[in-house]
Amino acid sequence: QSSVTVYGRVDLSVAQQADAVKNNEVRNGSGSRLGFRGTEDLGDGLKAVFQIEHRFNADDGTQSKAAFWDGKAIVGLEGGFGRITLGREDNPAYALSQLVADPWGTDTVASNSSIVNGRIGTNRYSNGVNYRFSASGFTFGAQVAEADGNTPASGVAEKRPYSLGGAWTNGPIVLGVGYENPADEDDYWATINGSYNFGVVKVGAFFGTGRNGSDQKARSYLVSATAPIGQGELRASYGELKNTTADVINDRQFSLGYHYALSKRTTIYADVTHEGRDNVPDNLKTTGYDIGIKHNF
Amino acid sequence: QSSVTVYGRVDLSVAQQADAVKNNEVRNGSGSRLGFRGTEDLGDGLKAVFQIEHRFNADDGTQSKAAFWDGKAIVGLEGGFGRITLGREDNPAYALSQLVADPWGTDTVASNSSIVNGRIGTNRYSNGVNYRFSASGFTFGAQVAEADGNTPASGVAEKRPYSLGGAWTNGPIVLGVGYENPADEDDYWATINGSYNFGVVKVGAFFGTGRNGSDQKARSYLVSATAPIGQGELRASYGELKNTTADVINDRQFSLGYHYALSKRTTIYADVTHEGRDNVPDNLKTTGYDIGIKHNF
Amino acid sequence: QSSVTVYGRVDLSVAQQADAVKNNEVRNGSGSRLGFRGTEDLGDGLKAVFQIEHRFNADDGTQSKAAFWDGKAIVGLEGGFGRITLGREDNPAYALSQLVADPWGTDTVASNSSIVNGRIGTNRYSNGVNYRFSASGFTFGAQVAEADGNTPASGVAEKRPYSLGGAWTNGPIVLGVGYENPADEDDYWATINGSYNFGVVKVGAFFGTGRNGSDQKARSYLVSATAPIGQGELRASYGELKNTTADVINDRQFSLGYHYALSKRTTIYADVTHEGRDNVPDNLKTTGYDIGIKHNF
Numbered sequence: 001q002s003s004v005t006v007y008g009r010v011d012l013s014v015a016q017q018a019d020a021v022k023n024n025e026v027r028n029g030s031g032s033r034l035g036f037r038g039t040e041d042l043g044d045g046l047k048a049v050f051q052i053e054h055r056f057n058a059d060d061g062t063q064s065k066a067a068f069w070d071g072k073a074i075v076g077l078e079g080g081f082g083r084i085t086l087g088r089e090d091n092p093a094y095a096l097s098q099l100v101a102d103p104w105g106t107d108t109v110a111s112n113s114s115i116v117n118g119r120i121g122t123n124r125y126s127n128g129v130n131y132r133f134s135a136s137g138f139t140f141g142a143q144v145a146e147a148d149g150n151t152p153a154s155g156v157a158e159k160r161p162y163s164l165g166g167a168w169t170n171g172p173i174v175l176g177v178g179y180e181n182p183a184d185e186d187d188y189w190a191t192i193n194g195s196y197n198f199g200v201v202k203v204g205a206f207f208g209t210g211r212n213g214s215d216q217k218a219r220s221y222l223v224s225a226t227a228p229i230g231q232g233e234l235r236a237s238y239g240e241l242k243n244t245t246a247d248v249i250n251d252r253q254f255s256l257g258y259h260y261a262l263s264k265r266t267t268i269y270a271d272v273t274h275e276g277r278d279n280v281p282d283n284l285k286t287t288g289y290d291i292g293i294k295h296n297f
Numbered sequence: 298q299s300s301v302t303v304y305g306r307v308d309l310s311v312a313q314q315a316d317a318v319k320n321n322e323v324r325n326g327s328g329s330r331l332g333f334r335g336t337e338d339l340g341d342g343l344k345a346v347f348q349i350e351h352r353f354n355a356d357d358g359t360q361s362k363a364a365f366w367d368g369k370a371i372v373g374l375e376g377g378f379g380r381i382t383l384g385r386e387d388n389p390a391y392a393l394s395q396l397v398a399d400p401w402g403t404d405t406v407a408s409n410s411s412i413v414n415g416r417i418g419t420n421r422y423s424n425g426v427n428y429r430f431s432a433s434g435f436t437f438g439a440q441v442a443e444a445d446g447n448t449p450a451s452g453v454a455e456k457r458p459y460s461l462g463g464a465w466t467n468g469p470i471v472l473g474v475g476y477e478n479p480a481d482e483d484d485y486w487a488t489i490n491g492s493y494n495f496g497v498v499k500v501g502a503f504f505g506t507g508r509n510g511s512d513q514k515a516r517s518y519l520v521s522a523t524a525p526i527g528q529g530e531l532r533a534s535y536g537e538l539k540n541t542t543a544d545v546i547n548d549r550q551f552s553l554g555y556h557y558a559l560s561k562r563t564t565i566y567a568d569v570t571h572e573g574r575d576n577v578p579d580n581l582k583t584t585g586y587d588i589g590i591k592h593n594f
Numbered sequence: 595q596s597s598v599t600v601y602g603r604v605d606l607s608v609a610q611q612a613d614a615v616k617n618n619e620v621r622n623g624s625g626s627r628l629g630f631r632g633t634e635d636l637g638d639g640l641k642a643v644f645q646i647e648h649r650f651n652a653d654d655g656t657q658s659k660a661a662f663w664d665g666k667a668i669v670g671l672e673g674g675f676g677r678i679t680l681g682r683e684d685n686p687a688y689a690l691s692q693l694v695a696d697p698w699g700t701d702t703v704a705s706n707s708s709i710v711n712g713r714i715g716t717n718r719y720s721n722g723v724n725y726r727f728s729a730s731g732f733t734f735g736a737q738v739a740e741a742d743g744n745t746p747a748s749g750v751a752e753k754r755p756y757s758l759g760g761a762w763t764n765g766p767i768v769l770g771v772g773y774e775n776p777a778d779e780d781d782y783w784a785t786i787n788g789s790y791n792f793g794v795v796k797v798g799a800f801f802g803t804g805r806n807g808s809d810q811k812a813r814s815y816l817v818s819a820t821a822p823i824g825q826g827e828l829r830a831s832y833g834e835l836k837n838t839t840a841d842v843i844n845d846r847q848f849s850l851g852y853h854y855a856l857s858k859r860t861t862i863y864a865d866v867t868h869e870g871r872d873n874v875p876d877n878l879k880t881t882g883y884d885i886g887i888k889h890n891f
Contacts, residue, residue, distance in 0.1 A: 003859065003891045004600050006301050008333065010347040010372035012383035014426065025443055026383050026424040032370075034333060034349065036602065036628060038891045040859055048860040050604040050889050052628065052652070058349070060423030060446045061366035061385040068365070068662070069655035073626075075604035075889050086606035086620050086887070088655040126654035127620040129608065146619055149654045265300065265337055266345040293383070295347050295372045297300040297335045303598050305630065307644040307669035309680035311723065322740055323680050323721040329667070331630060331646065355646070357720035357743045358663035358682040365662070562597065562634055563642040590680070592644050592669045594597040594632045 008034040010058045013292025015109050018253075018275040019284055025059075029269070029292040030107030032058040033071050039078075047078040049085065067126070074130065082133035089130045092141025092165030093178030093191065094123050100167065100176050101193035101206035103224045103235040103257075109288040110255035110271040115239045118218045119250060120189040120210050121180045125150050125161055141165040147183045154213025157183035172197040174204075184213035201227040206239070216245035232260035235271075252276040265296045305331040307355045310589025312406050315550075315572040316581055322356075326566070326589040327404035329355040330368050336375075344375040346382065364423070371427065379430035386427045389438025389462030390475030390488065391420050397464065397473050398490035398503035400521045400532040400554075406585040407552035407568040412536045415515045416547060417486040417507050418477045422447050422458055438462040444480045451510025454480035469494040471501075481510035498524040503536070513542035529557035532568075549573040562593045602628040604652045607886025609703050612847075612869040613878055619653075623863070623886040624701035626652040627665055633672075641672040643679065661720070668724065676727035683724045686735025686759030687772030687785065688717050694761065694770050695787035695800035697818045697829040697851075703882040704849035704865040709833045712802050712812045713844060714783040715774045719744050719755055731763045741777045748807025751777035766791040768798075778807035795821040800833070810839035826854035829865075846870040859890045 015027035035053035042048055053071030055064040064070055069088065076085030090099075098116040099105055106113040106123075117123075127146035132139070142164050147157035161183045167176040178191045188210050195204035206222040222239030240252040257271035272289045280286060312324035332350035339345055350368030352361040361367055366385065373382030387396075395413040396402055403410040403420075414420075424443035429436070439461050444454035458480045464473040475488045485507050492501035503519040519536030537549040554568035569586045577583060609621035629647035636642055647665030649658040658664055663682065670679030692710040693699055700707040700717075711717075721740035726733070736758050741751035755777045761770040772785045782804050789798035800816040816833030834846040851865035866883045874880060 004602070006303065006333070006600065008301070008349075010349065010370070010384070012372050014383070023445075025445065026426065032349075036600070036891075040857060040889070040891075042856045042860065046856070048856065048887070048889050050891060052602075052604065052650070052655075056349070056366055056370065058366075058370040058372065058384045061349075061364035061368075061370040063365050067655035068657050069650055069652075071655075073604070073650065073652040073655040075606050075652065075887055077887065086608070087604070087652045129620065148617075148619070262339050262343070262345065263337060266339065293345075293372055293374065295337070295345050297333075297337075297347060303600065303630070305598070305646075307646065307667070307681070309669050311680070320742075322742070323723065353646070353663055353667065355663075355667040355669060355681045358646075358661035358665075358667040360662050559636045559640070559642065560634060563636065590642070590669055590671065592634070592642050594630075594634075594644060 003040065004036050004038045006034075006036055007297060008032070009294065009296045011107070011292065011294040012058050013108070013269075013290035015290035015292070016285060016288050017109055018273050018286060018288030019277070019280065020288070021283055022285060027109070027290060028057050028059055029290065029294055030105070031055045031064060031071065035071065045079050048075075049078050049083065050075045070124075072124070076130070082131060085130045087128065087130075088124055088126045089128050089143065090124050091122065091143050091163035091180055092132070093163040093180035093189070094121060094165075096139060096141055096165030096167040097176035097178030097191045097193050100174065101191070101204060101222055101224075103204070103226050103237055104255070104271070108257065108269065108271045108292065109290045110235070110237070110257050110273045112222055112237055112239055112253060112255070114251045115220045115222050115241045115253065116191065116206060116208065118189045118208050118210050118212075118220055118241060120153065120182065120187050120212050120218060122150070122182060125163070137169045139167045150183045152182040152184040152187060152213050154184045154187070158185040159183060182213070186215045187211055187213045201225055216243055218242065218250075219244050229258070230260070232258055234258050249278040267294045268292070269294065300337065301333050301335045303331075303333055304594060305329075306591065306593045308404070308589065308591040309355050310405070310566075310587035312587035312589070313582060313585050314406055315570050315583060315585030316574070316577065317585070318580055319582060324406070324587060325354050325356055326587065326591055327402075328352045328361060328368065332368065342376050345372075346375050346380065347372045367421075369421070373427070379428060382427045384425065385421055385423045386425050386440065387421050388419065388440050388460035388477055389429070390460040390477035390486070391418060391462075393436060393438055393462030393464040394473035394475030394488045394490050397471065398488070398501065398519055398521070400501070400523050400534055401552070401568070405554065405566065405568045405589070406587045407532070407534070407554050407570045409519055409534055409536055409550060409552070411548045412517045412519050412538045412550065413488065413503060413505065415486045415505050415507050415509075415517055415538060417450065417479065417484050417509050417515060419447075419479060422460070434466045436464045447480045449479040449481040449484060449510050451481045451484070455482040456480060479510070483512045484508055484510045498522055513540055515539065515547075516541050526555070527557070529555055531555050546575040564591045565589070566591065597634065598630050598632045600628075600630055601891060602626070603888065603890045605701070605886065605888035606652050607702070607863075607884035609884035609886070610879060610882050611703055612867050612880060612882030613871070613874065614882070615877055616879060621703070621884060622651050622653055623884065623888055624699070625649045625658060625665065629665065639673050642669075643672050643677065644669045664718075666718070670724070676725060679724045681722065682718055682720045683722050683737065684718050685716065685737050685757035685774055686726070687757040687774035687783070688715060690733060690735055690759030690761040691770035691772030691785045691787050694768070695785070695798065695816055695818075697798070697820050697831055698849070698865070702851065702863065702865050702886065703884045704829070704831070704851050704867045706816055706831055706833055706847060706849070708845045709814045709816050709835045709847065710785065710800060710802065712783045712804050712806075712814055712835060714747065714776065714781050714804050714806050714812060716744075716776060719757070733761045735759045744777045746776040746778040746781060746807050748778045748781070752779040753777060776807070780809045781805055781807045795819055810837055812836065812844075813838050823852070824854070826852055828852050843872040861888045862886070863888065
């Protein structure tokens with residue numbers, strides 16, 4: 001019986017990014033990854049867990065970030081009390097609310113990443129103590145990390161970052177909330193999201209509000225719809241991120257895509273997105289597209 | 298059923314390089330590697346494929362190049378139409394002609410690397426769209442990549458690099474051709490190779506011609522012979538690379554080696570090579586050797 | 595039958611280091627690692643062996659050192675003659691004496707690393723030729739490497755480093771000796787260690803002597819006791835490292851810890867250590883502690 005599971009993903013597309021110069025290119029559709037994880041049964045309902053996840057750019061073979069195990073690096077215990085881990089981990093505000101609100105899960109050219117994180121939040125934190133509890137459709141997560149190694153957008157870490165997240169699923173209903181407080185003294189990002197699945201279509205809405213490291217207020221919303229069509233899923237979203245202090249639309253994006261499952265592990269997809277933020281320079285494309293393939297292993 | 302195969306190689310020798318200062322050392326015989334690959338059957342003859350391959354220097358544990366997955370990073374589909382992948386991949390001119398022509402496969406101190414690539418070609422390109430078709434002993438490959446991330450020897454990428462390769466095998470006969478056009482506007486490298494296997498000995502010949510990024514013409518040839526002896530293979534080659542514009546021999550090399558298979562996966566080898574190019578500085582060794590072990594897993 | 599074994603460790607604690615500013619933090623308890631190793635039976639008692647081991651900081655997901663495969667990168671043969679490998683490997687003075695003498699194996703905040711290596715030795719060398727022989731409770735190891743890539747503490751590699759180590763186990767008795775000669779012309783580090791296992795408690799002693807790259811003499815000793823208590827082990831040690839040329843105590847450390855095995859693969863632990871060296875700056879904590887979890891897979 002093996003004590004380690006090897007898993008991963010390679011995801012590449014031919015694409016033109018929106019809000020970018022002309023760059024018809026081979027593009028990383030989402031974070032290609034290679035991971036190792038395992039669970040050890042310690043008896044009495046107690047388990048030891050670990051997971052390390054490398055992220056890479058499959059287009060040129062480079063690692064995605066300075067940290068090789070950018071995706072995850074944790075060890076901990078799981079039991080009736082929940083799950084407590086140490087290390088580099090998704091923050092629960094991202095995992096339970098921001099990520100869930102975007103039909104693209106912040107992947108592909110259609111990613112609503114900056115709308116759901118307000119250009120304030122960060123997907124993961126290093127040096128964290130992480131807690132997660134799930135029961136009866138309800139999930140709660142909390143994380144506190146070190147200022148060290150978690151530099152916020154403002155460039156200076158002033159305090160320990162921390163995050164809270166909650167999610168509730170009941171039949172067709174999904175609700176989520178997140179509160180993320182990066183290492184800068186001023187910034188925070190709070191979000192709420194919900195969706196209702198009518199069967200033929202699932203509709204969702206998201207709202208975020210916060211303050212960046214320059215003490216400017218930000219607000220964002222996103223509405224979305226996804227519909228199963230054949231073996232695939234049609235996705236649509238519209239949203240914007242506004243810096244309300246400066247009264248500037250930082251991101252206004254309409255996205256449409258179709259993701260077709262060749263199997264449970266392999267998807268081909270096509271997306272188109274239109275960028276309509278304030279002050280787009282003339283040399284940037286306002287429309288982006290991609291045609292790609294995502295393979296999980 | 299596992300969806301991923303872990304494979305690799307560690308290859309080290311005790312060696313003195315030719316055309317180098319005295320450096321009796323532990324040397325990387327070939328590209329030590331660790332790879333992950335898989336094939337998923339999608340039905341109707343269609344398959345999803347992925348492969349990522351890390352290259353490292355086993356002598357000191359460092360990664361070989363700036364890109365961790367220097368060896369390969371691809372995802373794609375395979376079927377009756379052939380195989381189409383995106384990502385970082387061998388160029389077909391290298392894989393189907395240049396590589397095949399060298400009895401050492403461009404490995405060890407005896408490598409004929411600069412003769413078969415003319416100091417113009419590159420083994421792999423990033424950001425590529427790659428096509429491969431095989432049938433009845435015939436293989437065809439094509440690749441087009443981005444100028445971005447594929448800086449040619451001249452240092453400035455001026456256009457998309459592309460490559461073509463073909464190979465034909467029929468009983469004792471192997472023929473190959475390659476055409477590689479790096480990202481510099483001026484350079485290209487065209488090659489042809491063939492071999493005939495008489496059983497007791499296989500003889501081969503190679504010819505290459507092209508132009509480098511400084512618009513100077515280059516020409517090379519290589520003749521080789523390999524003979525099965527016991528559980529091993531005796532290898533010999535002689536060839537040269539000439540810059541015909543400058544009328545300078547850039548490489549003239551005679552190599553001899555014996556590679557003994559301890560098993561299908563493990564080989565021990567000894568090689569000697571003599572370097573006779575123009576203008577070798579006095580402080581460089583003209584003769585190189587290695588004694589090594591190559592283990593595939 | 596698989597030809598490769600995937601193994602590893604993730605080890606993290608919540609800790610305050612001794613001899614450091616206040617830094618209550620998530621800390622790497624020992625070298626978290628991911629390794630790949632295999633043995634191939636070649637018949638007649640001969641085996642091919644390989645092993646590559648990556649070391650990483652699980653707290654933030656970064657690799658530990660500049661070399662990705664910092665822990666190990668070797669290939670070689672094993673038989674009645676012993677085991678000979680090429681590549682990056684533990685030096686036998688560390689593996690057979692220094693490491694063994696420390697009840698913490700140079701891990702956690704309680705690590706006696708600088709006492710057992712005298713701030714002269716190094717755990718591993720790159721570009722090495724490594725020999726190991728074991729029989730009847732006796733183990734002998736030798737390593738010679740290249741000056742290249744093995745820069746000593748003095749910053750300038752002047753010669754090939756080499757190391758010797760020996761260990762002898764007989765019932766309750768363990769004895770070990772090590773001699774390590776780094777790449778600096780002046781430095782060396784010689785050690786001897788022994789322990790006797792009374793069952794209820796195992797007591798050990800270590801003595802080291804040598805010279806650093808600045809031609810200053812160093813001397814160290816360590817006494818230790820470990821006792822099995824329940825599913826765990828109580829550990830205690832006291833030792834010091836002295837620069838006898840400068841007459842300065844570089845390290846004087848008392849450590850106490852309890853390591854409790856949740857299973858054969860998972861340990862939780864708590865340690866406390868007190869630093870009493872000469873000239874500790876006022877802003878540094880003299881007492882360190884950790885509470886951690888170590889999971890092997």
